[in-house]
Amino acid sequence: MIDALAGVLIIPAAAAVLLAVLPGYRLTARLNVLAALLTFVTASSLFFVHPESGAYLLVDDLNKVFIVLTTFVGFTTSVFSASYIGHEIEIGRLTPRFVRFYHAMYQVLMFAMNLALVANNIGLMWVAIEMATLTTVLMVGIYRTHEALEAAWKYFILGSVGIALALFGTILIYMAARPVIGEGADAMVWSTLMSHAAQFDPALLNVAFIFLLLGYGTKVGLAPLHAWLPDAHAEGPTPISAVLSGLLLNVALYALLRFKMLLALNPEAIAPGPLMVIMGLISCLFAAFMLYRRRDIKRMFAYSSIEHMGIIVFAFGMGGALANFAGLLHMTMHSLTKSAIFFAVGHIAQVKGTQKIADMGGLTVSNPVLGWGLVLGVVAIAGLPPLGIFMSEFLVLSSTFAREPWLAIILALGILVALGGLFLRLNTIAFGAPRGPTAKAEASYVPMFTHLALVFMAGIYMPAPLVKGFENVARLLG
Amino acid sequence: MLRGNLSFDVAHLLAGSLVLVSFMQLYQDRLYALLNIYALHALVLAASVGWQAFVQDAPHLYVTAVIALVFKAIVIPAALHRIIVRLGIHREIETVVGAGPTMLLGMGLVALSMVVMLRVTAEADPLAREDLAFALSVVLLGLLMMVTRRNAVSQVVGFMSLENGLVLAATGAKGMPLVVEISVAFSVLIAFIVVGIFLFRIRERFDTVDIQALDRFRGERQ
Numbered sequence: 266m267i268d269a270l271a272g273v274l275i276i277p278a279a280a281a282v283l284l285a286v287l288p289g290y291r292l293t294a295r296l297n298v299l300a301a302l303l304t305f306v307t308a309s310s311l312f313f314v315h316p317e318s319g320a321y322l323l324v325d326d327l328n329k330v331f332i333v334l335t336t337f338v339g340f341t342t343s344v345f346s347a348s349y350i351g352h353e354i355e356i357g358r359l360t361p362r363f364v365r366f367y368h369a370m371y372q373v374l375m376f377a378m379n380l381a382l383v384a385n386n387i388g389l390m391w392v393a394i395e396m397a398t399l400t401t402v403l404m405v406g407i408y409r410t411h412e413a414l415e416a417a418w419k420y421f422i423l424g425s426v427g428i429a430l431a432l433f434g435t436i437l438i439y440m441a442a443r444p445v446i447g448e449g450a451d452a453m454v455w456s457t458l459m460s461h462a463a464q465f466d467p468a469l470l471n472v473a474f475i476f477l478l479l480g481y482g483t484k485v486g487l488a489p490l491h492a493w494l495p496d497a498h499a500e501g502p503t504p505i506s507a508v509l510s511g512l513l514l515n516v517a518l519y520a521l522l523r524f525k526m527l528l529a530l531n532p533e534a535i536a537p538g539p540l541m542v543i544m545g546l547i548s549c550l551f552a553a554f555m556l557y558r559r560r561d562i563k564r565m566f567a568y569s570s571i572e573h574m575g576i577i578v579f580a581f582g583m584g585g586a587l588a589n590f591a592g593l594l595h596m597t598m599h600s601l602t603k604s605a606i607f608f609a610v611g612h613i614a615q616v617k618g619t620q621k622i623a624d625m626g627g628l629t630v631s632n633p634v635l636g637w638g639l640v641l642g643v644v645a646i647a648g649l650p651p652l653g654i655f656m657s658e659f660l661v662l663s664s665t666f667a668r669e670p671w672l673a674i675i676l677a678l679g680i681l682v683a684l685g686g687l688f689l690r691l692n693t694i695a696f697g698a699p700r701g702p703t704a705k706a707e708a709s710y711v712p713m714f715t716h717l718a719l720v721f722m723a724g725i726y727m728p729a730p731l732v733k734g735f736e737n738v739a740r741l742l743g
Numbered sequence: 744m745l746r747g748n749l750s751f752d753v754a755h756l757l758a759g760s761l762v763l764v765s766f767m768q769l770y771q772d773r774l775y776a777l778l779n780i781y782a783l784h785a786l787v788l789a790a791s792v793g794w795q796a797f798v799q800d801a802p803h804l805y806v807t808a809v810i811a812l813v814f815k816a817i818v819i820p821a822a823l824h825r826i827i828v829r830l831g832i833h834r835e836i837e838t839v840v841g842a843g844p845t846m847l848l849g850m851g852l853v854a855l856s857m858v859v860m861l862r863v864t865a866e867a868d869p870l871a872r873e874d875l876a877f878a879l880s881v882v883l884l885g886l887l888m889m890v891t892r893r894n895a896v897s898q899v900v901g902f903m904s905l906e907n908g909l910v911l912a913a914t915g916a917k918g919m920p921l922v923v924e925i926s927v928a929f930s931v932l933i934a935f936i937v938v939g940i941f942l943f944r945i946r947e948r949f950d951t952v953d954i955q956a957l958d959r960f961r962g963e964r965q
Contacts, residue, residue, distance in 0.1 A: 388920065418895070422889065422898060422902070425902055426886060426889065426902070426905070429882065429902075429905050429906065429909060430882075432909050432913075433878075433879070433882060433909060433912060436909070436912045436913055436916055436919070437875075439916055439919055440864070440871065440875070440916050443916070443917070443918065444866075447918075448917060448918025449918055449920055450920040452918075452920075453920060466863075466864075466866060468862070468864070468865075469863055469864060471863065472859060472860070472863050
């Protein structure tokens, strides 16, 4: 019998094959949505059925949260993507052949991300993240313009270096585990590693973690390894920007968290927390200041993603039940909000025919639904009450204040600076006299407002089972 | 005992040679020469992996050795050679940093990896330790090469030699499951496809593979 765990892998894999051979964008776009929906439903069923973890696949409270979030945003993005790609074909920016390729790649990406999340083997997880990287490289370059090629090339080179460092770290973990667990595949299985971690050689674990932090940290987009991120976000198709920001960064973060848990089990190894705190703070501050000089709208939100990943890594680095809870909540809220923003930005860029902030203005007047959607999204991402991100940022800050007031002040500075930068630009984009073309957008607003509604709800009321689930995971993370 | 010493010495020799060849790559200023040295790099890697397969009595490692020999030492250099001919870019490579400073930096990196790896693996068996230290050196030298070159082809060569270092590390870790070997071969394959596509597209769009030319089109410069 095929259980739900295998389902989240088989559905996208089968869909990828199907989409690669089927012609016609209308049909394939719908199929893409359908496959993403099925994957999401299957993933949600993980809360009710409890498949056995095997030697290769693993399901526990931690990755359940990630899988459901990934498949949900994957689904809504596929809905957005259907209308976005339709417009791109109309204006001739993409040819049908590329669209077929795009849809197949979208499902391959979903497959790779799900595989990375459910893999019970550090080698398998590495392969999956590598695969996800390569798929997105191909998608970023799909427009074949100068900028897209440069972005894809940069992403490819930096991503490969990151992934190479991560492999070296993975090998070192195996080296550390081998004397205790013995040779062979067992020494790479998460569940076995976790139960024996206390006896591993701490020195090897330390070095391994440095490599893993740098390697997977590149994929998370932590400064100073973030250089690929703004370009990749700005030049690829917007649905891919949404998936990159909303999901792929999380998947890399998930890998990092797993290794952090492993290290935490060994009393003599270094505490991974402070390293993550430092990198998180640097990313947050750096990205916040970088927001001020942005002229390209997608690039601006890419920097905002770096800022938020910084906050999330910071929260997980601080550790403890409360900070971990805040980190998880922030990650979820950021995924939802940022992809909603990219949904809006995608349609805005299509209406205006440009991504330059200077050439767009007065959106709330010319395209009220899009404009106000964007305003709402930016208000949410900047962390204003009563939306979800306010909640999570408040939790991060207050839990930090109790322990390390200075760090909390630095983090608060970063958040405030970012808020200023975002609103400065939002003012140009959303208000004032309309600039540029003011055609009506043929947009699907449902995904965007679904996300925003969820974020809004989380800021006011969080259902008890959700809170309990998050608390559970936060405890797991240590 | 003799067998033990011999196996150690040969493995040591081969891994050391790999580091040496990495150094040779650093100062090549012509693309053809660079490709030849890369082929040598892959050849040494193949020998090293083959020796590990023999010593560890791990037949699956022979597969990795053959991949290194056929794919990395012959197919890729030949293909890149053709690309270079087609593009007509067989002139000098412009390095960002000169050969002298690069070599010095490289020596520093090797020293660093020795210090780090030998210290932390004090309790591991000697062969694995030395292999790991050499492997890290090769990885770091590959990285160095990638940052000191701005030609797309030589960056790719840097990346591939970095990957060779990873293979060395993976084979040095005794009994590492097949997953990794497959994955490494897999990634090389994909990397090659991607690179192929990229070079093709870059030619299509720019008529140059100089990364500097790409920089001009950066999103935010007006």
